[in-house]
Amino acid sequence: MARTRVVLNFPAALVEKPVTYHLVRDFGLVVNILRAEIRPGEAGTLLFELDDRDGQGDLQGGLEFVAREGVRIQTISGRITIDQDACLDCGACIGPCFAGALALDPTSYKLLFDDTRCVLCKVCVEACPAGAIKVAF
Amino acid sequence: MAVHRTYEEINDKIKSGKVVVVTAEEMVAMGMRDGAAAAAKKVDVVTTATFGPMCSSGAFLNFGHTEPPIRMTRVWLNDVPAYAGIAAVDCYIGATEESETQGQRYGGAHVLQDLVEGRTIRLRATSPGTDCYPRRSHETEVTLAGLRDATLFNPRNCYQNYGAAANTTDSVLYTYMGTLLPRLGNVSYSTSGQLSPMLKDPTYRTIGIGTRVYLGGGEGYVAWEGTQHNPEQERSAGGVPVGGAGTLALIGDLKTMKPGYLRAATFHRYGVTLYVAIGVAIPVLDEDVAAAAARPETELYTAILDYGVPSRNRPALRRVSYAELRSGSVDIDGTEVRTSPVSSYRMARRIAAELKDMIAAGGFSLTRPVRPLRGAATGTGDVPGLAAAAAPGGAI
Incomplete structure (x- = not known):
């Protein structure tokens, strides 16, 4: 795994800890913060893209370090739900998804979601006429 | 030899189980492989369908008379106002009407979906009271099965074609x-492009008033031209309109409709609408009908309109084929x-x-229109000049 996207949930006490600095210096990772919501003194949420530069960095070690620090790690898929019964497979969510995470399967025309592209921006939540998409961030 | 079929011949084949029926998608593939003329020889019926947001939809409901009777002048269904300016216990619930308590989250379309899915609806009605209808208010729970009558009547469905939408302004637009x-x-x-009913019978050779359709998973009929029916729209090869043109008013018994085939939806900051499932069978009367049904999306066009211009006449950014639209991206001025x-x-x-399967199983016969739609081609083989469009009423 060379690249991954994770959501980090910081408890209030850890919000001011320089986690990014350690991931870069100690684990050799390229860290791209795609989305962040941190209010000092309160809990915070960060969407990170971590890249181990083709094995030069230690991705597994970095994630274990973050977990040891008390930060809860979630996948993108854990943050977004698409209710398959409610979904009409209409496609109204796809155009506004500038991240390119949503598409229709070219054969079945069912909605596909690619969690490696999602930035949890929530534009799809508003765009879905069926109210089928929920995003927590 | 030229192909000629009558409705009677096709219905006999449906009855005897010998009918050859394909979906419009399959017809396109056959046309590409063998040519439309060969497809015309083989195929008796082509099924088309669409499932899109159709705001101009709703239902007439009759609640049956109360004891003592009431002449309902105001009606709410789950807090969604229904039009009650008709007889005592009749109303019309429109798809886009919004709840007085929940706003855009619940509307007439949701009432219709809930009814079809068997859920209970809270009916509230008021009246000034009259000598013959003394009761002044009524509140009860109703279900579709318990309603006296429930007739879906959609004044405008099945738009023959529709402009695509884009936005050149600097801010997000939330639209229908x-x-x-x-x-x-x-x-x-x-x-639905190559599956779209009215794009597959572009000159209304077979779809007309009285045509039986597969509506909301049940039985319906074309009642009339839809509102805003505009056969005069500019047309490309084969008489296919390049923008919004013909429309259909559809009618059917809500009680025959199935869950999943009428779906309520809310477009953010626009409002409530109803996704309506419509299937239309096209009888392959001759080679012209076959050629139109076999026309691929590379030959079906629409315009990309700029919704950033708040006008009835939005400027077109470019003409585009449905093949390009379906590919996932289009080029607009190099982007x-x-x-x-x-x-x-x-x-x-x-x-x-499903419509194909019903026809193959003998469960859905075809109907000759009682009267063609305004602007219909006559079937003489000409690409339509649509001269009849100028005369309202068409070929009565």
Whole structure:
């Protein structure tokens, strides 16, 4: 795994800890913060893209370090739900998804979601006429 | 030898189980492989379908008389106002009407969906009271099964074609065509393209008043031209309109309709609408009908309109084929712009397949229109000049 996207949930006490600095210096990772919501003194949420530069960095070690620090790690898929019964497979969510995470399967025309592209921006939540998409961030 | 079939011949074949029926998607593939003339020889019926947001939809409901009777002058269904300016216990619940308590989260379309899915609806009605209808208010719970009558009547469905939407302004637009990102961030379109009923019978050779359709998973009919029916629209090869043109008013018994085939939806900051499942069977009367039904999406066009211009006449950015729209991106002035539909092709395909199966099983016969739609071609083989369009009433 060379690249991954994770959501980090910081408890209030850890919000001011320089986690990014350690991931870069100690684990050799390229860290791209795609989305962040941190209010000092309160809990915070960060969407990170971590890249181990083709094995030069230690991705597994970095994630274990973050977990040891008390930060809860979630996948993108854990943050977004698409209710398959409610979904009409209409496609109204796809155009506004500038991240390119949503598409229709070219054969079945069912909605596909690619969690490696999602930035949890929530534009799809508003765009879905069926109210089928929920995003927590 | 030229192909000529009559409705009677086709219905006899349906009855005897010998009918050859394909979906419009399959017809396109056959046309590409063997040519439309060969497809015309083999195929008796082509099924088409659409499942898109159709705001101009609703239902007439009759609640049956209360004891003592009431002449309802105001009616609410789950807090959604229904039009009660008709007889005592009749009303019309329109798809886009919004709840007085929940706003855009619940509307007339949701009432219709809830009824079809067997849920209980709270009916509230008031009246000034009259000598013959003394009661002044009534509140009860109703279900579809318990209603005296429930007739879906949609004044405008099945738009023959529709402009695609984009946005050249600097801010996001929330429209009935979905979310349009600024500076041409995306293009949205809303027809089922090669499966679309009215694109597959572009000159109304077979779809007319009285045509039986597969509506909401039940039985329906074309009641009339839809409102805004505009056969005069500019047309490309084969008489296919390049923008919004013909429309259909559809009617059917809500009690025959099935869950999943009428789906309520809310377009953010626009409001409530209803996704309506419609399947239409096209009898292959001759080679012209076959050629139109076999026309691929590379030859079906619409215009990309700029919804950033708040006008009835939105400027067109370019003409585009449905093949390009379906590919996922189109070029606008050198920029690749992402495209996506707001109507469900997966559902359209399913509806067309179900209608095909019903016809193959002898469960759905075809009807000759009682009267052609205004602007219908006569079937003399000419690409229509649509001269009849000038005369309202067409070929009565």
